[in-house]
Amino acid sequence: MTDALPPGSxxxxxxxxxxxxxxxxxxxxxxxxxxxxxxxxDCPASHVANFHLKxxxxxxxxxxxxxxxxxxxxxxxxxxxxxxLDILERHRPIRPGREALRVxxxxxxxxxxxxxxxLTPAPYADVPDRAALDDALARIGTPAILKTRRFGYDGxxxxxxxxxxxxxxxxxxxxxxxxxxxxxVAFQREISVIAARGLDGAVACYDPxxxxxxGGILRRTTVPxxxxxxxxxxxxxxxxxxxxxxxxxxVMGIELFVTDxxxxxxxxxxxxxxxxxxxxxxxxxxxxxxxxxxxxxxxxGDGSRHGDIEMENLIGDYSDALPGILADPAAALHLYGKxxxxxxxxxxxxxxxx
Amino acid sequence: MTDALPPGSxxxxxxxxxxxxxxxxxxxxxxxxxxxxxxxxDCPASHVANFHLKxxxxxxxxxxxxxxxxxxxxxxxxxxxxxxLDILERHRPIRPGREALRVxxxxxxxxxxxxxxxLTPAPYADVPDRAALDDALARIGTPAILKTRRFGYDGxxxxxxxxxxxxxxxxxxxxxxxxxxxxxVAFQREISVIAARGLDGAVACYDPxxxxxxGGILRRTTVPxxxxxxxxxxxxxxxxxxxxxxxxxxVMGIELFVTDxxxxxxxxxxxxxxxxxxxxxxxxxxxxxxxxxxxxxxxxGDGSRHGDIEMENLIGDYSDALPGILADPAAALHLYGKxxxxxxxxxxxxxxxx
Numbered sequence: 001m002t003d004a005l006p007p008g009s010x011x012x013x014x015x016x017x018x019x020x021x022x023x024x025x026x027x028x029x030x031x032x033x034x035x036x037x038x039x040x041x042d043c044p045a046s047h048v049a050n051f052h053l054k055x056x057x058x059x060x061x062x063x064x065x066x067x068x069x070x071x072x073x074x075x076x077x078x079x080x081x082x083x084x085l086d087i088l089e090r091h092r093p094i095r096p097g098r099e100a101l102r103v104x105x106x107x108x109x110x111x112x113x114x115x116x117x118x119l120t121p122a123p124y125a126d127v128p129d130r131a132a133l134d135d136a137l138a139r140i141g142t143p144a145i146l147k148t149r150r151f152g153y154d155g156x157x158x159x160x161x162x163x164x165x166x167x168x169x170x171x172x173x174x175x176x177x178x179x180x181x182x183x184x185v186a187f188q189r190e191i192s193v194i195a196a197r198g199l200d201g202a203v204a205c206y207d208p209x210x211x212x213x214x215g216g217i218l219r220r221t222t223v224p225x226x227x228x229x230x231x232x233x234x235x236x237x238x239x240x241x242x243x244x245x246x247x248x249x250x251v252m253g254i255e256l257f258v259t260d261x262x263x264x265x266x267x268x269x270x271x272x273x274x275x276x277x278x279x280x281x282x283x284x285x286x287x288x289x290x291x292x293x294x295x296x297x298x299x300x301g302d303g304s305r306h307g308d309i310e311m312e313n314l315i316g317d318y319s320d321a322l323p324g325i326l327a328d329p330a331a332a333l334h335l336y337g338k339x340x341x342x343x344x345x346x347x348x349x350x351x352x353x354x
Numbered sequence: 355m356t357d358a359l360p361p362g363s364x365x366x367x368x369x370x371x372x373x374x375x376x377x378x379x380x381x382x383x384x385x386x387x388x389x390x391x392x393x394x395x396d397c398p399a400s401h402v403a404n405f406h407l408k409x410x411x412x413x414x415x416x417x418x419x420x421x422x423x424x425x426x427x428x429x430x431x432x433x434x435x436x437x438x439l440d441i442l443e444r445h446r447p448i449r450p451g452r453e454a455l456r457v458x459x460x461x462x463x464x465x466x467x468x469x470x471x472x473l474t475p476a477p478y479a480d481v482p483d484r485a486a487l488d489d490a491l492a493r494i495g496t497p498a499i500l501k502t503r504r505f506g507y508d509g510x511x512x513x514x515x516x517x518x519x520x521x522x523x524x525x526x527x528x529x530x531x532x533x534x535x536x537x538x539v540a541f542q543r544e545i546s547v548i549a550a551r552g553l554d555g556a557v558a559c560y561d562p563x564x565x566x567x568x569g570g571i572l573r574r575t576t577v578p579x580x581x582x583x584x585x586x587x588x589x590x591x592x593x594x595x596x597x598x599x600x601x602x603x604x605v606m607g608i609e610l611f612v613t614d615x616x617x618x619x620x621x622x623x624x625x626x627x628x629x630x631x632x633x634x635x636x637x638x639x640x641x642x643x644x645x646x647x648x649x650x651x652x653x654x655g656d657g658s659r660h661g662d663i664e665m666e667n668l669i670g671d672y673s674d675a676l677p678g679i680l681a682d683p684a685a686a687l688h689l690y691g692k693x694x695x696x697x698x699x700x701x702x703x704x705x706x707x708x
Contacts, residue, residue: 028402031689048402302683329656335385
């Protein structure tokens, strides 16, 4: 507890979306204040945070002011500009640290790094140009997905290639951004592990959840995943290896494919993760508090699960579903305070006890 | 759902303490904004609310502005001045309604009202003057407690009378405030029922908890209370009778004594209640969300309990207890963001799964 932030300290959070919102609530439970750095006004996190510094990531003066007003800095998204991180780090510790951001900000770097660690990413190839795409398609085959190396999320910056004839259009849709080709994995299930590592090096994992994606967006997570115990153990060991190699502090979401030949790492996210939202109603310490505990230097919760939960995202206009959710005694609703329900936008989620 | 507040609406909360804080968090989960009315700056609720209107209850202009900025008004304490309520009610509905406040703001009115309803309050007598106190002591006996009729909480405004010789000092300590004498009840246990009534008249109760008070302050609540099922049913029926008679909307805390001759009503509080804090970690919909659902016109949760919980208040300086709480995997910590840990001050609570 010697490095622990005392109650009343301020945790800075980069990003003001729903993850920042739920991190702020968790921080308040532990007696911490929060300051959100987010260019957009009326953002979800600003509703529940103590302070909202509304400025852009190119505003060096605002970044310095933000850092000075906080005791430690964390984030809800990984695509933070390097220059901004450089400024912030001069003033305050950033947790999770820079190495986790370096690895996860670039799909190619991430896959190389995972392979170097002895883990199995999906088949992939660097696509700096058209010739490389042809080589990659020849090696990986179709169908495959071309993705920008940086700044993709929720299926954005991606183009599916069903046959070599799609290559031109797919590459064109990258708008000249460096890309990586990923092969499809013949998986039985998609699962994810929400893992945490404390400042003291202790690791705690929640039980793996089973994910259902639709159109590149997570639709549903069910815990426990219907996998053998030995495989769940493999997933936890794999997570611990990743966190240890990064000297990681905080919560990480690790998406995995379960295949006939074992676990394939789909991607890692150095932050709380949508597939861990079930912990709010299925664990004593949820992923948001777990992350705050880690970055504040407090001991981690052990992650034990006290119920079987199905988490369902509310995407776009959810108004027709609302009466049924509110009338269901097993359902816990979590809305994000977003004014406009655009198609594909995550508006909230529901955790149902099964 | 026709009278339901849509997400994005603003709930006004009178009072900025820990109950307002946890009500604000619950409102945020349902997509509502909150506006706190509280004279004190840096109050617990202001850390997590959207807006904090810092003004006094005698500021008519501020009260009107507060009401205009909200869609419905609720409160975290019952001692709101009548003049302020009159102003607020001209603009927006106040839930729970005025009758609940009228009854609960005055111990004598409350006891008369409960007796008229056919329920059993503790032995009591009106003490307008010294002669009445002598009569009351002759009838009720000692030990007894003299309490101010209004504005008492957490053991404040109370004086114990162990023998008639204590009468002068006890009456003097009331500082001329109208008082009521209460006899001691020979109880087996203290329990409380956290009950809710929706705008549609539906009633939902949580399982009764067993309370331990020390020095007039709640120290611990354990659920379920170790009482026969029939007695728990009595408590729920009694709660429903109180809520129905008041045409109540919201959560109410009802403190009861279990005696050899049945249940005696100690007091009612027209708000979320300290003895219901266990619901945060033992029920899918906690008392704070239940209250927000009621005042927002949403359907109530059913109140079902999914675990056995012991809630312990953290009173005064809790720093020595903090490492043990954080290291206990069964413990969920809830701090209130208060800067100064004065003796007798509620700083937070812990919910432990048993």
